[in-house]
Amino acid sequence: DIGISGYRDIGISGYLVCSCPRAPTTHDPRLTTGTQISPLRFAMLALASSGVLLSAAGMVAVLYAQMKRGWGSAGPASDPKQLLPVALTSCGWAALYYAFLFSQSAATFYTFLEGRKKKKSGDDGKAPSFGEVKYGGKGTKLNLSMNRTVGNFIEQSIVFLAALWMHAIFVDVQTAVKVGWTWIAIRSIYPLVFYIGGFSVFLCTIPAYVCVWYLLGCVVMLAFYRF
Numbered sequence: 001d002i003g004i005s006g007y008r009d010i011g012i013s014g015y016l017v018c019s020c021p022r023a024p025t026t027h028d029p030r031l032t033t034g035t036q037i038s039p040l041r042f043a044m045l046a047l048a049s050s051g052v053l054l055s056a057a058g059m060v061a062v063l064y065a066q067m068k069r070g071w072g073s074a075g076p077a078s079d080p081k082q083l084l085p086v087a088l089t090s091c092g093w094a095a096l097y098y099a100f101l102f103s104q105s106a107a108t109f110y111t112f113l114e115g116r117k118k119k120k121s122g123d124d125g126k127a128p129s130f131g132e133v134k135y136g137g138k139g140t141k142l143n144l145s146m147n148r149t150v151g152n153f154i155e156q157s158i159v160f161l162a163a164l165w166m167h168a169i170f171v172d173v174q175t176a177v178k179v180g181w182t183w184i185a186i187r188s189i190y191p192l193v194f195y196i197g198g199f200s201v202f203l204c205t206i207p208a209y210v211c212v213w214y215l216l217g218c219v220v221m222l223a224f225y226r227f
Helices: 003-019 039-069 080-120 130-134 141-170 173-187 190-196 198-226
Strands: none
Touching: 039 080, 039 173, 080 130, 080 141, 080 173, 141 173, 141 190, 141 198, 173 198, 190 198
């Protein structure tokens, strides 16, 4: 017989247990609010990654066509058909450009999903939104590398394409094509050397500058000695 005092103690204990806040369980919606990962995000990451692979495959196909057709004729182009190798080189440039663009998008989606995954696993701190990763400077070193890769590629491409076509039209088609593909190959390693950091980026930028300066220099020299 527990008596009246026993019932009173049991009642007080039960009240304390029921009134105390409980720790959220793994199924508590408060734990997962803002951390749900939409299947659309995974689909976009897969789409961007597929774009990288397709662009790389396109570059290989263009290079194969270039090697099969030849590097072009020696001397300046005297017929529009002689500029087809230069057009193929420009297609190779376009393939690399889109490979970098898709890689930039893939890096953004990857960082966003990783942030959500860490938050969901219990890490402290607020997971950045997709907009913050892409536009708000909340990305990682991978995002910085791809952003600078795209930016630097666009900055250098205007002069490169102009030099490529001027050299082919006025100086030598074959040399323009070979130097053009050399420039493309050099530029393809920019994401890697930028990610490594330090002076390694010069392994890409300086040889690329030499290619462009050579193409332009020959045009300028021709202007001095021929006209």
